[in-house]
Amino acid sequence: MATFGKRVRECRDAKSLSQQELAKMMSTSYTVIGKYERDEMMPSIEVAKKLAKLMDTTVGYLLGKATDSNVLKDPIMLQRLNEINGLPDEDKHCILYTIDGLLQNARTKKAFSNK
Template sequence: MADGLHERDEVRPSIDVVVKIADVLNTTVGYLLGEKNDADAFQDPVMLKRLNNINELPQKERDALLLTIDAFLRDFKTKKAYA
């Protein structure tokens, strides 16, 4: 804004605007707000390359891969919770 309202933290975007920005940037609201876990994935060049490669897969293969990843993550979280 020309009057500097953003710089003085007097105007903040609505959550709807932040969600739209995250969608356009193909990221999460958490990443935009500085959540460390999401930020780490984007700072690790190997992880970033993997994420970009996954994003280039055809939708059917991407969905299958994401289901597999989700299963591993679910199992990890379950084991961690009962450890």
């Protein structure tokens, strides 16, 4: 199981950032980032939120509560999904069927435009 430190390191590497670069963005020292990555120190929740935002992930992912670092973060999409989720099942089915058709159309266009 990936620890907080391993996930911080993974996200930092994915962004091609050095510990020094991340430390500067976080207004801290690279030794603190190193301690996070070695699981010698845990940040406050506010610092963890800032770290997650800079890494384009969530605190839940960093803490191991979520398995995907690329969770949906677009607030407009989240709002729409929540609205859809609150609809009766028949309406949800119709909307999802329509979305599936539009996605298939977009995939087809993309496939043919790449040739």
